[in-house]
Amino acid sequence: MKNREIAKLFEEMADILEIKGDNVFKINAYRKAARAIGDLSQDVDTLMKEKSLRDIPGVGEGIAKKIVEYLETGKMSKYEELRKGLPEGLLKMMTIPGLGPKTVALVHKTKGISSIAQLETAVKEGRLRDLPGLGPKKEENILRGISLLRQSGKRIPLGVAIPILDQMVEEIKKRTKVGKISPAGSLRRMKETIGDIDILVAGRNGRRIIQAFTTLPQVDEILAAGETKGSIIVHGGLQVDLRVVPEASFGAALQYFTGSKAHNIHLREIAKANGMKISEYGIFRGQRKIGGRKEEEIYSALGLAWIPPEMREDRGEVALASRERLPALVEKTHIRGDFHVHSNWSDGSASIEKMALAARDRGYQFVAICDHSQSLKFAGGLSEERILRQIDEIHKLNQKLSGIVVLAGTEVDIKTDGSLDFPDSILERLDVVVAAIHSGFKQPEKTISRRLLGAVENPHVDIVAHPTGRLISSRPPYQVNLEELMAKAAETGTALEINAYYDRLDLNDLQCRRAAQLGVKLAIGTDAHHPDQLWMMRLGLATARRGWLEKKDLLNTWPLKKIRRFFNLN
DNA sequence: GCCGTTTTCGGCCCGACTGTTTTCAGTCG
Numbered sequence: 001m002k003n004r005e006i007a008k009l010f011e012e013m014a015d016i017l018e019i020k021g022d023n024v025f026k027i028n029a030y031r032k033a034a035r036a037i038g039d040l041s042q043d044v045d046t047l048m049k050e051k052s053l054r055d056i057p058g059v060g061e062g063i064a065k066k067i068v069e070y071l072e073t074g075k076m077s078k079y080e081e082l083r084k085g086l087p088e089g090l091l092k093m094m095t096i097p098g099l100g101p102k103t104v105a106l107v108h109k110t111k112g113i114s115s116i117a118q119l120e121t122a123v124k125e126g127r128l129r130d131l132p133g134l135g136p137k138k139e140e141n142i143l144r145g146i147s148l149l150r151q152s153g154k155r156i157p158l159g160v161a162i163p164i165l166d167q168m169v170e171e172i173k174k175r176t177k178v179g180k181i182s183p184a185g186s187l188r189r190m191k192e193t194i195g196d197i198d199i200l201v202a203g204r205n206g207r208r209i210i211q212a213f214t215t216l217p218q219v220d221e222i223l224a225a226g227e228t229k230g231s232i233i234v235h236g237g238l239q240v241d242l243r244v245v246p247e248a249s250f251g252a253a254l255q256y257f258t259g260s261k262a263h264n265i266h267l268r269e270i271a272k273a274n275g276m277k278i279s280e281y282g283i284f285r286g287q288r289k290i291g292g293r294k295e296e297e298i299y300s301a302l303g304l305a306w307i308p309p310e311m312r313e314d315r316g317e318v319a320l321a322s323r324e325r326l327p328a329l330v331e332k333t334h335i336r337g338d339f340h341v342h343s344n345w346s347d348g349s350a351s352i353e354k355m356a357l358a359a360r361d362r363g364y365q366f367v368a369i370c371d372h373s374q375s376l377k378f379a380g381g382l383s384e385e386r387i388l389r390q391i392d393e394i395h396k397l398n399q400k401l402s403g404i405v406v407l408a409g410t411e412v413d414i415k416t417d418g419s420l421d422f423p424d425s426i427l428e429r430l431d432v433v434v435a436a437i438h439s440g441f442k443q444p445e446k447t448i449s450r451r452l453l454g455a456v457e458n459p460h461v462d463i464v465a466h467p468t469g470r471l472i473s474s475r476p477p478y479q480v481n482l483e484e485l486m487a488k489a490a491e492t493g494t495a496l497e498i499n500a501y502y503d504r505l506d507l508n509d510l511q512c513r514r515a516a517q518l519g520v521k522l523a524i525g526t527d528a529h530h531p532d533q534l535w536m537m538r539l540g541l542a543t544a545r546r547g548w549l550e551k552k553d554l555l556n557t558w559p560l561k562k563i564r565r566f567f568n569l570n
Numbered sequence: 571g572c573c574g575t576t577t578t579c580g581g582c583c584c585g586a587c588t589g590t591t592t593t594c595a596g597t598c599g
Contacts, residue, residue, distance in 0.1 A: 027571090028571085059571095059572085101596090135590055241599085257599080265584095
């Protein structure tokens with residue numbers, strides 16, 4: 001799958017054209033195409049063979065030709081040509097916050113600067129003073145941008161950002177009187193990683209609210225503090241922006257700042273084509289404001305159904321909203337249980353009973369205890385004898401507990417040779433068999449795919465856990481032919497997991513969507529090792545919603561009876 | 571470079587903040 005690779009090339013071409021001062025619309029066209037290609041759930045190679053590259057929105061004759069050239073020859077001549085004579089360092093300089101293409105081009109042209117290090121030295125030696133538009137403040141900003149880039153600049157997992165947000169919102173509420181307050185941006189869309197946190201507040205006294213915000217104890221640095229916008233860096237290097245708007249514009253602002261950018265541009269195009277204009281203050285026909293207090297007013301003025309934030313990525317949702325054909329996304333209240341938690345029998349830190357009671361407190365009807373299997377020594381994997389004892393213990397516990405059913409399960413290892421870590425005689429005694437790869441991540445695609453396909457074909461395996469093995473902040477996915485895996489899972493009635501652990505989210509949003517298209521059922525498991533981690537169901541649910549899943553697609557929403565039938569249990 | 575129930579040419583989202591400006595450019599989201 002070369003999608004990401006190609007997307008990156010176009011993205012880089014856009015950066016280069018920007019430095020060269022080329023037509024901004026052409027630059028945007030490249031960016032738009034790059035994003036669309038990066039978002040594809042199907043292989044571009046397949047699309048090329050089907051002659052349907054031009055069906056990708058934003059891909060026209062020119063870009064399609066470039067894709068074909070790259071897939072056939074491994075090279076893109078236009079890219080090579082643009083790259084020629086352009087130091088790598090210039091593109092790196094573009095990533096310094098506050099520094100854009102104009103400034104990069106200026107210092108390169110006039111001072112021959114072509115790397116971040118050279119830029120830093122030049123500023124410190126005062127060699128940029130004579131340039132137009134470069135005063136002392138700007139020099140200071142460049143240095144700060146460089147240090148900011150060095151200490152952070154990375155996106156953080158959603159599951160790390162959410163607790164930070166919750167704490168800040170509490171603190172702001174304590175310190176000043178605010179009306180409505182809501183996260184916006186990628187956090188509200190529940191994207192798997194967050195670049196910065198956006199908070200939106202309805203209130204009258206902007207200056208006072210911004211003041212309360214910029215003096216929070218978490219603040220490391222203040223980047224901006226105006227009438228309506230404050231921007232800070234908190235400990236750990238994360239940027240948090242807060243905006244204050246009047247109550248009458250709150251909906252418009254929430255819509256606007258939630259994005260995504262591509263989604264908003266799409267809406268604005270529709271508005272413009274129909275003689276309207278959208279801004280964060282409302283939707284207008286001429287001078288007349290026709291909506292803005294509520295988010296729904298923006299969408300309805302455009303003839304669209306309200307679109308859930310998780311879908312706002314310009315991946316086809318706008319067209320569906322115009323035809324009243326949006327999927328009815330699965331909701332929190334639909335969730336009846338968790339398919340994958342650990343106990344202190346393996347590497348969890350709480351007893352089975354504690355996990356069960358915590359699940360009951362969350363309103364669940366069932367929870368599956370899926371401890372590791374024998375090979376996983378470092379995780380305290382259960383021997384055959386111990387898992388039989390655990391099954392007994394779970395049966396006894398179910399006699400005792402009311403209001404929650406504990407399912408006896410396992411997270412059985414798929415070993416490097418493709419065999420499962422328990423014999424069928426054990427697996428057939430379990431309610432839920434979750435199979436997963438924990439070793440041999442570097443094996444070639446054919447080998448890994450064969451291991452996973454073997455697991456899916458085993459009649460006792462109900463769910464394949466974290467199917468790609470990626471860790472968001474530290475490990476790329478292993479090589480697996482997902483398309484083939486999904487087809488086989490659909491055929492055998494095996495579910496694929498949405499592992500909701502904050503560093504996994506595996507399958508991810510687009511993969512979920514593709515799976516559902518192919519008729520695969522999904523099952524969220526939090527992989528919680530402690531009762532305090534059960535909340536991550538929220539992350540798994542978000543991933544499901546971002547993957548456009550409906551109630552029927554997700555086993556967690558089904559009654560236990562129906563689940564048992566799907567798993568072929570009596 | 572893309573795109574078309576206004577268009578195959580002439581458009582292509584919109585506003586805040588900052589800094590260095592005396593009316594605006596650059597950057598960001």
